[in-house]
Amino acid sequence: MFDTLSDKLESVFKKLRGQGVMTEDNVKEALREVRLALLEADVNFKVVKDFIERVREKAVGTLVLQSLSPGQQVVKIVHDELVALMGGGEDNSLDLAAKPPVSIMMVGLQGAGKTTSCGKLAKLLKSQRRKPLLVPADIYRPAAIEQLKILGRQLSIEVFDSQADQKPVDICSKALKYAQLSGFDTVIFDTAGRHQIDDYLMDELVQIREAAEPREILFVADAMTGQEAVNVAAGFDERLGITGVVLTKLDGDAKGGAALSIKAVTGKPVKFVGLGEKLDALEVFHADRLVSRILGMGDVLTxxxxxxxxxxxxxxxxxxxxxxxxxxxxxxxxxxxxxxxxxxxxxxxxxxxxxxxxxxxxxxxxxxxxxxxxxxxxxxxxxxxxxxxxxxxxxxxxxxxxxxxxxxxxxxxxxxxxxxxxxxxxxxxxxxxxxxxxxxxxxxxxxxx
CATH class of the missing domain: 1.10.260.30 (Signal recognition particle, SRP54 subunit, M-domain)
Incomplete structure (x- = not known):
């Protein structure tokens, strides 16, 4: 996804590393190219503006200009600011420290990959020795319930037996009671996809939130949709108060602007990223590791x-x-x-x-x-x-x-x-x-x- 951005940043940094002396003029020229690279990658304009200003303030300081390797100093500043931009250093782990069963509510637009992400998350939690229950609460999309049941069978994870003629709120309430009686410590609710301006469906999500009292409300965003994913996330946050973001299709060929912008715009951390269609292709998000990949530094820890x-x-x-x-x-x-x-x-x-x-x-x-x-x-x-x-x-x-x-x-x-x-x-x-x-x-x- 970040190949184009990586290539352009590498070109900028190559010029910087080759310069023995750094002046304010060539710092500004380099940052102009960084700015263009980020904008072309579909990063939010205001986010880019603030980012470049923070880098400029640090890059034109005497520490950089007097450094033995000023080009490398600028690269490090860009690296550190990109990590900060994406929420690096913050705790983006799931809040599961509560009396079981802990509820996790998955929300987002139709086609973003919510149902598959529910299965992937359940598999990840199972590997951490938790006992998750999957709850299909999407009665609107044909075969949505059956899709989650198929995923459950593939993963050997139980799926609550809901029907398309039930109300989503009733499904979630009954599933939560069933989880309490059956010894499940985590309940993952797969809700129906919708648009944030659809008041009727958004009200339904609010009702589910009140009934399930989730510790986490994860907004599932398709990284391929670019800035629209950021705007939709902000809309869902305003109505529901999301706690984090799951970015899907990060292995695609989109520009990657959503991944770089979403934390700065919504203030909510990216908690997981989907990197493929396989059910084990869900990773805990680490801003520093992704930035290292973008800047061509690898990701040995992952x-x-x-x-x-x-x-x-x-x-x-x-x-x-x-x-x-x-x-x-x-x-x-x-x-x-x-x-x-x-x-x-x-x-x-x-x-x-x-x-x-x-x-x-x-x-x-x-x-x-x-x-x-x-x-x-x-x-x-x-x-x-x-x-x-x-x-x-x-x-x-x-x-x-x-x-x-x-x-x-x-x-x-x-x-x-x-x-x-x-x-x-x-x-x-x-x-x-x-x-x-x-x-x-x-x-x-x-x-x-």
Whole structure:
């Protein structure tokens, strides 16, 4: 989503870093370009104006002008102010410290992704050892109730049995009583989508709020709608008093202005961001991490968290034993690819590694794609057990058979075997280095990943 903005800011910062002496004139010129980049990214005009003024006040101070690296000082100021703009340093966690069941009310426009976000949030809370109940209170959209029930079955999370001929307020009241009697500690209400100027439907939301007494009222905003999402959020806040925002479709190709503006305009924090259609594609929002991604600095903390959440302990122990025997084979290679896929798209993962996002753009499609990973798995699955254990026995006729069996070409089979051979060399290097040597080697950039 932020590719265009990232490219333009990187261009500005490159000029700044190359200047040995910083003057008020070149600071103003740089900030003019930053201002244009933010406006083109559909950031609210008043938000941009205030932001640039705060940066200018700090950037023209003697600390920057007399610094040994003034360009880097300006970059740091822009970074810090962007973090502050998006609510960095504030507590944006859910308020769940209350007598159970704690109610969470999801509101927003139709099509923003409320129902899917309800499922994603329930899954996230379940992973935190909470017991959520999903409540379908949208009686207006066809199949909305059934959609939430399907999500519930996929996640093994109970969904309250509501019907389309019931009143939404009655559904919520009955669901809350059911949760109290059945031992649920969290209740997530999926309300109907509407426009903030529709008084009848907004009044219905007010009634649900009074009946459910939610600790959190989360406004679900489609980041693809740009500034309109910010305006709608302000309208909902005026009528309901929202406590936070869930930004969906942040993995899309919109300009990203809503993500940068919504906290400044509404005063309410972004609590979660949706980064894909999968039910695990909901992340707790961290302003500093998103800003680091925008400025091309990566996001190592989120990468580590993703790795930990998908880490298979048994698989790691099995692999460790095989590595000790120098017996890393194609089955292990495939297993590692599958672990990688669990962490999300390759593009998002690489974007979290400092410098890799820019490198991927320069490679212009040379990096492996999701389709290529599936193709690699198909090739490995077309091999016999003996071939996967000893790739050196795969001669010309075997390669032709494997290519036909996987629907690929002999050339693609050859490319996979070449990659695997390189991976084996890396594994041997890691064995020689040990944990301390591994960190030292990675710092020197000696490994091809």
């Amino acid at each position: 990468l580590i968290e993703k790795a930990q959440s998908t880490f298979d302990t048994k698989e790691a122990e099995r692999l460790q034993k095989k590595l000790k025997k120098s017996n890393f084979d194609l089955d292990d290679f495939k297993a590692q690819l599958q672990q990688l896929k669990k962490m999300g798209s390759l593009e998002s993962i690489m974007g979290m590694i400092p410098g890799m996002g820019k490198m991927m753009k320069q490679m212009q499609g040379a990096q492996p794609s999701e389709k290529e990973l599936k193709r690699i798995e198909a090739i490995i699955d077309s091999m016999t057990r003996q071939e996967r254990a000893n790739h050196q026995m795969i001669n010309g006729s075997r390669r032709l058979r494997i290519a036909k069996g996987s629907g690929t070409s002999v050339q693609e089979v050859n490319q996979l075997l070449k990659r695997f051979t390189e991976a084996q060399k890396v594994v041997k290097q890691l064995q020689k280095l040990g944990p301390k040597g591994l960190m030292k080697g990675m710092g020197k950039g000696m490994f091809p990943f």
